[in-house]
Amino acid sequence: MNLPAARLIAVVPFLMMSFALAAQQPPKADLGLFEEHADVGGPAKAGSVAFDAAAKTYKIAGGGTNMWANADAFHFVWKKMSGDISLAADAAFPTPGGDPHRKAVLILRQTLDADSPYVDAALHGDGLTSLQYREAKGGRTSEVQANVKGPKRLRIEKRGQDVSLWVAGVGEELKRSGATIRLKLDEPFYVGLGVCAHNNATIETAVFSNVELGVPPAAPAPLPGAKPQVLSTLETITIASKDRRVVRTFEELIEAPNWSKDDQLYYNSKGRIYRIPSAGGEPTVVDTGFATRCNNDHGLSPDGTLLAISDQSQEGRKSVVYTVPVAGGTPTRVTTSSPSYWHGWSPDGKTIVFCGERDKEFDVYAIPAAGGDERRLTTAKGLDDGPEFSPDGQFIYFNSDRTGTMQIWRMRPDGSGQEQVTNDEYNNWFAHPSPDGKWLVFLSYEKDVAGHPENKDVTLRIMPAAGGNVEVLAKLFGGQGTINVPSWSPDSKRLAFVSYQLVR
Secondary structure, rough: OOOHHHHHHHHHHHHHHHHHHHHHHHOOOOOOOOOEEEEEOOOOOOOEEEEOOOEEEEEEOOOOOOOEEEEOOOEEEEEEOOOOOEEEEEEEEEOOOOOOOOOOEEEEEEOOOOOEEEEEEEOOOOOEEEEEEOOOOOOEEEEEEEEEEOOOOOEEEEEEEEEEEEEEEOOOOOOOEEEEEOOOOOOOEEEEEEEOOOOOOOOOOEEEEEEEEEEEOOOOOOOOOOOOOEEEEEEEEEEEOOOOOEEEEEEEOEEEEEEEOOEEEEEOOOOOOEEOOOOOOEEEOOOOOOOOEEOOOOOOOOOOOOEEEEHHHHHHHHOOEEEEEOOOOEEEEEOOOEEEEEEEEEEOOOOOEEEEOOOOOOEEEEEEOOOOEEEEOOOOOOEEEEEOOOOOOEEEEEEEEEOOEEEEEEEEEOOOOEEEEOOOOOEEEEEEEEEOOEEEEEEEEOOOOOOOOOEEEEEEEEOOOOOOEEEEEEEEEEOOOOOOOOOOOOOOOOEEEEEEEOOO
């Protein structure tokens, strides 16, 4: 660089000053796997992080009112990443007591804005463990609660748009919690650890150890021609909050929960009917005698004494409707013709409504619960399916594709007054009125999906039974088997359903 002497004299002091200022800057803190840290959402008390490289631990102190609703406040340690992600850590609060809602989180976040889309694996101070997420900027936070309290180790996995929570107790290997959601994050996004005090006037501290950050473990290569393994998660959702809770995970296909008055969930799997407490526990098989090829069309009588099943073990493997005592016993045949698929009881328990195929047409039929002559209630060309009585007995809801797309309809118990309830861009199936008569829940497929197949992106939607706006309850991977039959809790506050995952 050939500078005139006068210019060189002017530049040299400037360079010397720059070097001096740089020398005065403190060295950048070692954050191990991460790059930066800062408060998000403006907590009243500043957070901090201390990384112990020898022990491979992060001691994070965070303030903030909450990570919930439409905005978050917490201390965040992060790096920017893209693609599939696996972040795992042992997480604990070293100081006992404190706010039961304080949170230590493993988090994937779109931005550092307080109202950013995100998903996290959250360990609360009282041991509650959940997958929390906000789908859109400024949107509300939802969660899927795991059926485990205070695990030692957490892992959050992102594979494409699918994000799942894994947990492990002391001395255990990580296993799927069943909490899974689908979230789109633009690349790159933030990945890291965070702590929220749940009290803006205090600071809470959590310790993260044995932290691992990378890509998810590769799935075993499938055998040639082998189908993907289906994993099932039995869940409940609270209508008021739209928060989900895992009841139990299964390494096989289960379908179609019913909810009994004594707080049991009944479902079918591998041709048998099982019951399990709605809070979780060990399933027990229901004795259905010779009926060992039960499908996903089953349900409890209004008084809770009988279970209607649709079984394919007789009649040339065609579905026949039977009833059995709810405690188990010998099936009593109800329908004389087949195939017939149960879907609902009248409120007085005297009548059963079902879908039957007769002369290559699927229609809605009614029959005495004790057996007798069936009555055809629909005659429109196409498929009429999923009949279910309103709790006052004034209507039968069903789904029909008579207009070109599958929509929800209703009619009087004698088949008169058939009228359309939904009319939108989705294919809507299996309408279930709540026991208090206030709500109608149904399953929605995208408009290009024909029938009600398994393994699709679907939506559980809810609307007032008297008419009004349709809202989304939950988005999930499911379809056939998710909510084929009535699954409301007796108090109309919750709903049971099944979501699925494919493991290739």
